[in-house]
Amino acid sequence: MAFLHRVGPRSYAFADLKDLMAKATPLRSGDVLAGIAAASAEESVAARMCLAEVPLKAFLSQALIPYETDEVTRLILDTHDAAAFAPVASMTVGDFRDHLLSHEATPAALARLAPGLTPEMVAAVSKIMRNQDLILVARKCPVVTRFRNTIGLPGTMAVRLQPNHPTDDAAGVSASILDGLLYGAGDAVIGINPASDSLPVIERLLKLMDEVIGRFEIPTQSCVLTHVTSSIELMNRGAPVDLVFQSIAGTEGANRSFGVDLAVLKEAADAARALKRGTVGQNAMYFETGQGSALSADAHHGVDQQTCEARAYAVARAFEPLLVNTVVGFIGPEYLYDGKQIIRAGLEDHFCGKLLGVPLGVDVCYTNHAEADQDDMDSLLTLLAAAGVTYVMGIPGADDVMLNYQSTSFHDALYVREVFGLKRAPEFEAWLARMGITGPDGRIAPASASHPLLGFVERAA
Amino acid sequence: MTPRDPWLAFARHTPARIALGRTGASLPTDEVLRFALAHAQARDAVHTPFDGEAVAQGIAELGLPVLAADSAAASRDIYLRRPDLGRRLSDESRLRLAEAAGGEVDLAIVAADGLSSTAVHVQAVPFLAALKPWVAAEGWSLAPVVVARQARVALGDEAGALLKARAVLVLIGERPGLSSPDSLGLYLTFAPRPGRSDAERNCISNVRGDGLTFEAAAFKLSWLLREAFRRGLTGVDLKDDSDAVAQEARRPLTAG
Numbered sequence: 001m002a003f004l005h006r007v008g009p010r011s012y013a014f015a016d017l018k019d020l021m022a023k024a025t026p027l028r029s030g031d032v033l034a035g036i037a038a039a040s041a042e043e044s045v046a047a048r049m050c051l052a053e054v055p056l057k058a059f060l061s062q063a064l065i066p067y068e069t070d071e072v073t074r075l076i077l078d079t080h081d082a083a084a085f086a087p088v089a090s091m092t093v094g095d096f097r098d099h100l101l102s103h104e105a106t107p108a109a110l111a112r113l114a115p116g117l118t119p120e121m122v123a124a125v126s127k128i129m130r131n132q133d134l135i136l137v138a139r140k141c142p143v144v145t146r147f148r149n150t151i152g153l154p155g156t157m158a159v160r161l162q163p164n165h166p167t168d169d170a171a172g173v174s175a176s177i178l179d180g181l182l183y184g185a186g187d188a189v190i191g192i193n194p195a196s197d198s199l200p201v202i203e204r205l206l207k208l209m210d211e212v213i214g215r216f217e218i219p220t221q222s223c224v225l226t227h228v229t230s231s232i233e234l235m236n237r238g239a240p241v242d243l244v245f246q247s248i249a250g251t252e253g254a255n256r257s258f259g260v261d262l263a264v265l266k267e268a269a270d271a272a273r274a275l276k277r278g279t280v281g282q283n284a285m286y287f288e289t290g291q292g293s294a295l296s297a298d299a300h301h302g303v304d305q306q307t308c309e310a311r312a313y314a315v316a317r318a319f320e321p322l323l324v325n326t327v328v329g330f331i332g333p334e335y336l337y338d339g340k341q342i343i344r345a346g347l348e349d350h351f352c353g354k355l356l357g358v359p360l361g362v363d364v365c366y367t368n369h370a371e372a373d374q375d376d377m378d379s380l381l382t383l384l385a386a387a388g389v390t391y392v393m394g395i396p397g398a399d400d401v402m403l404n405y406q407s408t409s410f411h412d413a414l415y416v417r418e419v420f421g422l423k424r425a426p427e428f429e430a431w432l433a434r435m436g437i438t439g440p441d442g443r444i445a446p447a448s449a450s451h452p453l454l455g456f457v458e459r460a461a
Numbered sequence: 462m463t464p465r466d467p468w469l470a471f472a473r474h475t476p477a478r479i480a481l482g483r484t485g486a487s488l489p490t491d492e493v494l495r496f497a498l499a500h501a502q503a504r505d506a507v508h509t510p511f512d513g514e515a516v517a518q519g520i521a522e523l524g525l526p527v528l529a530a531d532s533a534a535a536s537r538d539i540y541l542r543r544p545d546l547g548r549r550l551s552d553e554s555r556l557r558l559a560e561a562a563g564g565e566v567d568l569a570i571v572a573a574d575g576l577s578s579t580a581v582h583v584q585a586v587p588f589l590a591a592l593k594p595w596v597a598a599e600g601w602s603l604a605p606v607v608v609a610r611q612a613r614v615a616l617g618d619e620a621g622a623l624l625k626a627r628a629v630l631v632l633i634g635e636r637p638g639l640s641s642p643d644s645l646g647l648y649l650t651f652a653p654r655p656g657r658s659d660a661e662r663n664c665i666s667n668v669r670g671d672g673l674t675f676e677a678a679a680f681k682l683s684w685l686l687r688e689a690f691r692r693g694l695t696g697v698d699l700k701d702d703s704d705a706v707a708q709e710a711r712r713p714l715t716a717g
Contacts, residue, residue, distance in 0.1 A: 397478025404638030
């Protein structure tokens, strides 16, 4: 179905809903690369005006990616909750923005609404929202998950401790874990991106983290971010797998390029839950996403990258994850060119995830071939903290020496805690106090050379 | 001066920026400036021009025939914005590879600049020197080594298909990090042809002096290649179990 919008003497035609969505998207290099971006600034705003008049219901009858050929579309439409959708069923996209920002849209009301929303509806409304709108509404959508601690409570922000090492060296990984714990990070997960795909190496890393968590009774969980089929094999071998990780995307084809489908994700989620390694809950999956992955896999079907990204959250939502994060600036300048595009995308992704009921964290990051720097990261981190982000990354000095990109540091997390008064997951906060890592004011206490945590690095060496 | 953290001694175990100290919640001044310098150097590394001739000469000195090639991306700026062009050969290079192709071979090797030409300048020749004895020991036949400019990993699919190779190995400069602007990645793809997905490749990353050594990388690569030929595939279904091999078996056995 074609759409038409008139601005003064000019009229703009959009071939179908996905064309309208793509042209309404704030400018980014990935949509230009795909050849689907608006040709002018005026066309982009005309598309937004036109999109604001589209009924939300249209997204239930006009699939952007065909139902017959894409299992993600089938998942979205087959699990849509019409009763939850009912309160907004007669709204247009523009009405929906006004509703989300209204005081009637309370946290409880938005949580009830989530199962009635599709990623396309959420992506559509985000396109006509300013950054402050994305922050204000996301802040009203806390999502709480549990494994060995409680993630996502209002007033908290968690940190993934990311102790990567270029050769997966046990002492090197241990040194970074120690650094993170003593800087008060690690409540979201201690999660290693392995340099190697080797199963024996990954199993050693799992055992190393399991031993640290066990020995010091740390209320947190571990993860080696390897392919889901490797985690299944490792669970079969009896390795101590807490969270199962997988990169996911918003189309069947892009997921296939990652070597996964919904069936294998379900197999992994069932296996991880069956281990019952959580103590306060069994949210046992950890997913990463990022705008541009569907285009990179040539599996975007002409749908803009931000809408594809929102569809990935529908995939995540189906498996009740503990953690989901967009790796917003990782994929490179061909998808998000500079700091401005990265900041906008980070806020969009966080908003879309939260409104859909997904525990969204953000890897606030950039690569050295993008037009961005630490100042851009400071801006995005601060905006996300204002928006109630579930967690961010914690990397020694913000420099990931294995993946070769810059993310946020343990210090960065302390900075936003100072500015916004954000606490950690309560179980972890109590552990830090018990271990003397934080003082009575909740701040990091002066470190002691005789702290018991220091011993385990020597043992790993 | 802000005090250093008492676990500073553990910094010898990792290139990661641990035990930086703090002033309040924040980084000390010297660390902020040290980071800014590293970022400036990494930015410069992305834009260092590729010296394909020198790389080709080094490979030729190992006794391996070499072919120069360009991707369809004509400049660095186009390369950064148009990854699709970096994945394809230029028309001229396509013709040159097609003309150079002989009969079927076991392996085609592509040395590509990727996002760090420095990595290829420094690591490609010594890695190939370490790989050569494995190739000889296994009796694998090789196509001429392609040295490719403004290239991404998937360019190897087209090159490998043109050179009639059963598998293609792409050596490529990884995105430069603050602490490792010269890291080489190895991507192995069985039955290369345009359209292969990343899930159909095996990757060995961080090959460089301070990372995975050339000998260790050559051992892993040859283990994967042997398994790829045996099972007829690469990618997520080929799990790297090479670390289960005993240390003494990690040297190439040359015919005595």
